[in-house]
Amino acid sequence: xxxxxxxxxxxxxxxxxxxxxxxxxxxxxxxxxxxxxxxxxxxxxxxxxxxxxxxxxxxxxxxxxxxxxxxxxxxxxxxxxxxxxxxxxxxxxxxxxxxxxxxxxxxxxxxxxxxxxxxxxxxxxxxxxxxxxxxxxxxxxxxxxxxxxxxxxxxxxxxxxxxxxxxxxxxxxxxxxxxxxxxxxxxxxxxxxxxxxxxxxxxxxxxxxxxxxxxxxxxxxxxxxxxxxxxxxxxxxxxxxxxxxxxxxxxxxxxxxxxxxxxxxxxxxxxxxxxxxxxxxxxxxxxxxxxxxxxxxxxxxxxxxxxxxxxxxxxxxxxxxxxxxxxxxxxxxxxxxxxxxxxxxxxxxxxxxxxxxxxxxxxxxxxxxxxxxxxxxxxxxxxxxxxxxxxxxxxxxxxxxxxxxxxxxxxxxxxxxxxxxxx
Amino acid sequence: xxxxxxxxxxxxxxxxxxxxxxxxxxxxxxxxxxxxxxxxxxxxxxxxxxxxxxxxxxxxxxxxxxxxxxxxxxxxxxxxxxxxxxxxxxxxxxxxxxxxxxxxxxxxxxxxxxxx
Numbered sequence: 056x057x058x059x060x061x062x063x064x065x066x067x068x069x070x071x072x073x074x075x076x077x078x079x080x081x082x083x084x085x086x087x088x089x090x091x092x093x094x095x096x097x098x099x100x101x102x103x104x105x106x107x108x109x110x111x112x113x114x115x116x117x118x119x120x121x122x123x124x125x126x127x128x129x130x131x132x133x134x135x136x137x138x139x140x141x142x143x144x145x146x147x148x149x150x151x152x153x154x155x156x157x158x159x160x161x162x163x164x165x166x167x168x169x170x171x172x173x174x175x176x177x178x179x180x181x182x183x184x185x186x187x188x189x190x191x192x193x194x195x196x197x198x199x200x201x202x203x204x205x206x207x208x209x210x211x212x213x214x215x216x217x218x219x220x221x222x223x224x225x226x227x228x229x230x231x232x233x234x235x236x237x238x239x240x241x242x243x244x245x246x247x248x249x250x251x252x253x254x255x256x257x258x259x260x261x262x263x264x265x266x267x268x269x270x271x272x273x274x275x276x277x278x279x280x281x282x283x284x285x286x287x288x289x290x291x292x293x294x295x296x297x298x299x300x301x302x303x304x305x306x307x308x309x310x311x312x313x314x315x316x317x318x319x320x321x322x323x324x325x326x327x328x329x330x331x332x333x334x335x336x337x338x339x340x341x342x343x344x345x346x347x348x349x350x351x352x353x354x355x356x357x358x359x360x361x362x363x364x365x366x367x368x369x370x371x372x373x374x375x376x377x378x379x380x381x382x383x384x385x386x387x388x389x390x391x392x393x394x395x396x397x398x399x400x401x402x403x404x405x406x407x408x409x410x411x412x413x414x415x416x417x418x419x420x421x422x423x424x425x426x427x428x429x430x431x432x433x434x435x436x437x438x439x440x441x442x443x444x445x446x447x448x449x450x451x452x453x454x455x456x457x458x459x460x461x462x463x464x465x466x467x468x469x470x471x472x473x474x475x476x477x478x
Numbered sequence: 479x480x481x482x483x484x485x486x487x488x489x490x491x492x493x494x495x496x497x498x499x500x501x502x503x504x505x506x507x508x509x510x511x512x513x514x515x516x517x518x519x520x521x522x523x524x525x526x527x528x529x530x531x532x533x534x535x536x537x538x539x540x541x542x543x544x545x546x547x548x549x550x551x552x553x554x555x556x557x558x559x560x561x562x563x564x565x566x567x568x569x570x571x572x573x574x575x576x577x578x579x580x581x582x583x584x585x586x587x588x589x590x591x592x593x594x
Contacts, residue, residue: 291482
């Protein structure tokens with residue numbers, strides 16, 4: 056995608072956009088090393104608590120990776136590969152604080168910064184070449200600033216659109232000694248078309264298998280297929296992947312898009328396999344409450360409830376994922392919970408569960424709520440508002456349902472967590 | 479065009495609610511700072527504003543004034559009645575019974591609303 060930059064006489068001069076994707080190397084492990092310099096140069100792995108079944112590697116330092124330790128491995132396997140690996144518990148709030156600090160650093164270069172995840176951020180630097188220097192110099196300046204202020208190594212992929220920047224970063228910059236790589240309209244095909252199709256942004260395991268079934272092994276094979284055929288077979292997703300294979304992307308780096316949210320969800324891996332119906336239903340109640348609280352905090356109400364349950368048996372995966380539309384938009388737990396229960400009782404196969412998740416989608420602003428003046432509803436809204444205020448002032452665990460004191464409840468454990476790990 | 483074409487990265491963003499909340503707070507803070515940031519007016523601009531004000535006072539023309547004070551930015555429409563250099567205020571007739579006093583030091587923008 057190109058941008059209009061200048062009108063000279065009657066001629067329009069078009070120049071390509073300059074989009075960066077800045078990705079932090081081994082982010083969680085780098086933050087831990089930055090906070091505790093005695094870890095520098097040692098094999099460090101950030102790992103959840105195995106007792107709570109979160110014992111997988113979330114991030115490994117460069118030194119740990121040299122032993123073959125990878126993200127997603129179980130802790131025991133990492134220990135087997137490197138017996139002297141140092142395990143560190145995740146501290147999610149610290150990582151979020153570092154990520155925000157990175158956003159502030161990037162905002163010193165451009166106001167068009169879009170955080171994509173906790174360790175990846177897009178920057179639109181179009182038109183800044185004359186002020187800040189060439190993109191290569193800019194990337195070096197950004198890297199230097201990030202290293203100086205946070206002690207984290209940053210890799211930068213550059214492109215004429217966010218997709219090219221992402222591909223440049225994921226497929227090349229991470230392996231480059233100078234941690235910078237540029238893809239553009241001219242070199243995209245020759246650089247990426249021989250890569251396996253799974254390297255293409257948007258292609259997951261399932262899509263990769265689908266492509267393998269029709270003989271598509273590389274990005275180039277995908278690019279060679281007719282766009283219409285992909286659209287017929289996989290709808291818009293197929294068409295977007297075809298565009299991605301050609302390096303075409305119409306996305307823009309708009310900071311405002313951070314705030315657009317379609318749904319609020321909450322998923323939890325349970326500390327043990329849950330077998331009893333009443334215990335699972337209690338966790339579902341607590342999670343419904345959390346989802347509603349978060350929707351209310353954003354001033355939103357939702358119209359569709361989605362329930363997801365994953366069975367405990369890894370070898371023969373069970374579970375379900377179902378959704379149901381509510382009679383009217385709401386963010387009150389007692390409006391949502393009956394629907395959650397209804398879905399659960401209808402679809403649960405009585406087998407032990409390992410993980411559950413609830414989400415509320417179809418969000419609209421609370422002020423658009425249809426008028427509903429029953430006394431009961433008004434009372435419940437007042438109560439909910441009071442509980443929200445108490446929690447905001449005194450903490451999440453300051454007020455709770457008595458049922459959260461019974462066995463199987465997860466409320467107190469989860470109150471201390473962010474993203475399923477210690478905050 | 480489907481949103482998927484123009485917002486594939488917004489659609490696939492992986493962000494914890496706490497992270498989103500921090501970013502929201504950060505964006506609000508930026509917005510607040512921008513709202514309260516006083517623009518620097520050079521001598522020429524100050525002179526220009528002075529001229530507009532004096533002309534409007536003379537011809538009893540309506541003007542638009544943007545002031546920045548502790549309550550943020552406010553836009554006021556009115557006809558200037560008097561400039562009081564002693565108190566540093568501009569008295570404006572805004573259609574209310576009493577004229578409105580605006581601190582000259584708070585004015586960050588001024589323009590004529592009447593043509594001519």
